Amino acid sequence: MTATAIDKRLNRVLEFYDAPIGKKVIMALTGLIGFGFVLVHMAGNLQIFLGQEPFDHYAVLLRRTPGLLWAIRLALISAFLLHILAAIQLTALKKNARPVEYKRRKAIGSTLSSRIMGWSGTVLALFIVYHVLHFTLGTVHPDFHEGRVYDNVLTAFRSAPISILYVLCMALLGMHLQHGLWSLFQSLGLDNPRYSEALRKVALGFAVVVTAGFICVPVAVLTGLVS
Numbered sequence: 001m002t003a004t005a006i007d008k009r010l011n012r013v014l015e016f017y018d019a020p021i022g023k024k025v026i027m028a029l030t031g032l033i034g035f036g037f038v039l040v041h042m043a044g045n046l047q048i049f050l051g052q053e054p055f056d057h058y059a060v061l062l063r064r065t066p067g068l069l070w071a072i073r074l075a076l077i078s079a080f081l082l083h084i085l086a087a088i089q090l091t092a093l094k095k096n097a098r099p100v101e102y103k104r105r106k107a108i109g110s111t112l113s114s115r116i117m118g119w120s121g122t123v124l125a126l127f128i129v130y131h132v133l134h135f136t137l138g139t140v141h142p143d144f145h146e147g148r149v150y151d152n153v154l155t156a157f158r159s160a161p162i163s164i165l166y167v168l169c170m171a172l173l174g175m176h177l178q179h180g181l182w183s184l185f186q187s188l189g190l191d192n193p194r195y196s197e198a199l200r201k202v203a204l205g206f207a208v209v210v211t212a213g214f215i216c217v218p219v220a221v222l223t224g225l226v227s
Contacts (some may be wrong), residue, residue, distance in 0.1 A: 025188070028188050034083065046216075049226065055150045059147070078127070084175065087118070113176070113178050114179045117179055133152070135152060142155060142156070143155050158222065167218060175207070181202070
């Protein structure tokens with residue numbers, strides 16, 4: 001392929017991204033990566049109910065292939081940053097399109113999840129940083145031990161404030177996922193009046209399953225179900 005052909009393709013990609021629909025597609029695709037990650041992460045977390053040995057073995061297994069682990073991490077970080085960038089740029093475009101806000105806003109046909117997407121996204125971004133410092137690096141963990149993931153989780157979630165923080169953030173994540181998945185269907189042209197209601201139920205069901213899966217871990221530890 002010649003340099004001219006490469007330049008033309010690159011220009012087309014940049015032109016597509018400059019348009020609002022391009023940013024929405026990027027948000028949808030990076031969001032899809034995020035949906036896959038939270039589902040797998042939730043499934044991994046639920047192994048805590050199998051006991052200490054299987055849970056710690058699962059964590060060690062991930063670290064036995066550092067090349068694959070870092071490839072996944074870099075892909076997630078890239079998707080995370082692109083998602084945030086597209087969200088900020090779309091918000092700026094909306095503000096520029098309507099520089100003067102409505103004197104009175106009336107929510108018509110919108111949900112609470114859709115109205116707080118910007119706010120929930122900001123809180124979740126901060127939470128992700130905290131979560132990495134808490135369980136991956138251990139810098140904000142009260143008694144972190146490398147490789148002893150089961151003990152680290154128990155020590156953390158035996159603290160009521162920490163468990164409550166995680167529960168609230170996971171509830172917020174559920175709301176973000178619900179509207180995010182519904183928006184993904186629309187951005188990728190999968191929405192259709194004939195089955196839009198079914199897609200809404202899929203988005204809601206996914207959000208409920210993921211939220212419940214994450215929340216049950218701190219609740220189980222705090223209540224002594226897992227010890």
